[in-house]
Amino acid sequence: METTAGSKKALKFAYYPGCSLHATAVDYNESTLAVAEALGIDLVEVPDWSCCGSTPAHCTDELLAAALPAKNMIAAGTVADEMLVCCSACFSRLKFAQKHIEEKENIRTKLSKIMPVEQAQSIKVRHLLDVLVQDIGVEKIAELKQQDLGLKVACYYGCLLTRPPKVTELDDAEDPCFMDDLLTAAGMETVPWPYKTECCGASFSLTRTEIVLRLVADILQMAKEAEVDCISVACPLCHANLDMRQSDIKKKLGLKYDIPIFYFTQLLGMAFGLEQGKLGIGRSLVDCKELLAAKGIK
Amino acid sequence: MxxxxxxxxxxxxxxxxxxxxxxxxxxxxxxxxxxxxxxxxxxxxxxxxxxxxxxxxxxxxxxxxxxxxxxxxxxxxxxxxxxxxxxxxxxxxxxxxxxxxxKGIRSPERAVTLFNKIFLSTVKRYGRVFEMELIGMFNTGTLNFFKDMTKAPKLFFKGRLKLFPNFTGRKMANTVFKDVKRIKSSGPEENSEPSKGI
Structure with a gap:
């Protein structure tokens, strides 16, 4: 058991928060930093990072969609050998950029005219969930557990964390379990449910809201049928849609769920006994205080 | 069909x-x-x-x-x-x-293409996404001025909406947009090899 963290070299990452974690997902950022500190992970923010371009970039221009992430990966390489990303969408775009630079000669030659692309290729892009499971290990998570939350959780992975597996190189694409493993180790009960990787509609939240409402309502309905207390997510876009759109679903579709949405880092942080204020608890629109009080979680 | x-x-x-x-x-x-x-x-x-x-x-x-x-x-x-x-x-x-x-083909899903355009323009301008401007410009562009507006104060008080943009990533994004434009305009000869049909 002691081999998990103690004997390994200190974990240091170039931390790429991405736009959301500095705005609508500030709670994901806070809880990530708090949990990383508790686990002894050293995070150095990528110097002067910019947006990865997200969906609008790859819909518009494949060169731009590779160039923005590549430039950020080069900047990340100046502070560490591995890059830590929390947002599934950023993670996907960074990994896709590396794949496209490697496989598409056209992109590689063009980008090499404006930046040292080989530097972008040499950095290892990691998602926080993967680092916690692979580098820290569930045993260490279990050791750090301070309080039993007694929560029944549906782990929602969304699309881009595990899909497509050739790009993300993480857990099983249809039935991922690594978030479940982490939360189980931290003393929570997770449920098997069929919508863990269904799409929430992501960026259509603003443009085609009615599609997102339908998709999110389906996901919430499945979670409700699994009789969970809350949903755990690992992506700011999933969180935004599942949390912010619940009031619209009530208004427009007449369906009332009131299921609190947490980032997995918030749940881990509470299990570790970290202060709720430091984890950004209470910043979501769906009230979670009632649930936490009922479970006696401090 | x-x-x-x-x-x-x-x-x-x-x-x-x-x-x-x-x-x-x-x-x-x-x-x-x-x-x-x-x-x-x-x-x-x-x-x-x-x-x-x-x-x-x-x-x-x-x-x-x-x-x-x-x-x-x-x-x-x-x-x-x-x-x-x-x-x-x-x-x-x-x-x-x-x-x-x-090709400049008119998109039948104008809201989606408009969103993409505004999104990239804010990234180009500030380096990172600035939600207030993104939503404001999108609502103006779609003539749906009050869409999601009830959410703004709630998000603001929860600390999830910023009133001012962050310029830290501006230099990086600016360079990328400029460079990509430059190599695209300079090298069309490379990717337009005479194409062969069957």
């Missing part, structure tokens, strides 16, 4: 561009429909995803470039992950969107 398929239409040059951009072989698809079965948004599309590929196989590229489908694809990668022929359909959708924009 009533269409006459002419022999010379079957594989126009533009198919090769689509295949190069996406890195996919359009012929690989054998129309099992698994992509459409798993697509979360298929119900809202004018043509299901597998039929977009079929249109390309039959040479109806102009029609495909005008579909709502290509703009309603959320790039969730379900189709790509499940395709038994390993066709990366999400990449084909990206290629179609890129080409539609290059």
């Amino acid at each position: 009533k269409h006459v398929i002419k022999r010379e239409q079957l594989r126009p040059d533009i198919i090769q561009t689509i295949e190069e951009l996406s890195g996919q072989d359009i012929k690989s698809c054998y129309q099992c429909g698994k992509c459409s079965a798993g697509c979360p948004i298929a119900a809202d599309m004018d043509v299901p995803p597998n039929q977009v590929i079929r249109q390309l196989q039959l040479g109806f590229v102009d029609e495909a470039l005008r579909l709502k489908t290509i703009w309603l694809c959320a790039s969730c990668e379900t189709c790509t992950t499940r395709c038994p022929r390993e066709v990366d359909l999400a990449a084909v959708m990206d290629a179609l969107r890129n080409i539609a924009i290059q």
Whole structure:
């Protein structure tokens, strides 16, 4: 058991928060930093990072969609050998950029005219969930557990964390379990449910809201049928849609769920006994205080 | 659909561009429909995803470039992950969107394309997304001024909405946008090799 963290070299990452974690997902950022500190992970923010371009970039221009992430990966390489990303969408775009630079000669030659692309290729892009499971290990998570939350959780992975597996190189694409493993180790009960990787509609939240409402309502309905207390997510876009759109679903579709949405880092942080204020608890629109009080979680 | 398929239409040059951009072989698809079965948004599309590929196989590229489908694809990668022929359909959708924009084809999903445009313009201007301006400009552009406006104060008081942009990433993003524009305008000769049909 002691081999998990103690004997390994200190974990240091170039931390790429991405736009959301500095705005609508500030709670994901806070809880990530708090949990990383508790686990002894050293995070150095990528110097002067910019947006990865997200969906609008790859819909518009494949060169731009590779160039923005590549430039950020080069900047990340100046502070560490591995890059830590929390947002599934950023993670996907960074990994896709590396794949496209490697496989598409056209992109590689063009980008090499404006930046040292080989530097972008040499950095290892990691998602926080993967680092916690692979580098820290569930045993260490279990050791750090301070309080039993007694929560029944549906782990929602969304699309881009595990899909497509050739790009993300993480857990099983249809039935991922690594978030479940982490939360189980931290003393929570997770449920098997069929919508863990269904799409929430992501960026259509603003443009085609009615599609997102339908998709999110389906996901919430499945979670409700699994009789969970809350949903755990690992992506700011999933969180935004599942949390912010619940009031619209009530208004427009007449369906009332009131299921609190947490980032997995918030749940881990509470299990570790970290202060709720430091984890950004209470910043979501769906009230979670009632649930936490009922479970006696401090 | 009533269409006459002419022999010379079957594989126009533009198919090769689509295949190069996406890195996919359009012929690989054998129309099992698994992509459409798993697509979360298929119900809202004018043509299901597998039929977009079929249109390309039959040479109806102009029609495909005008579909709502290509703009309603959320790039969730379900189709790509499940395709038994390993066709990366999400990449084909990206290629179609890129080409539609290059050709200046009017998008039937104006809200989606407008959002993309505003999103990238804020990234270019500030380096990072600035939600207040993004939503404000999007609502103005779609003449739906008060959409989601009740959410803004709530998010603000929860500390999740910033009133001012962050300029830290501006230099990096600015350089990338400028450089990409430069290499695109300087090197068209490289990617426009004479294309050969069959």
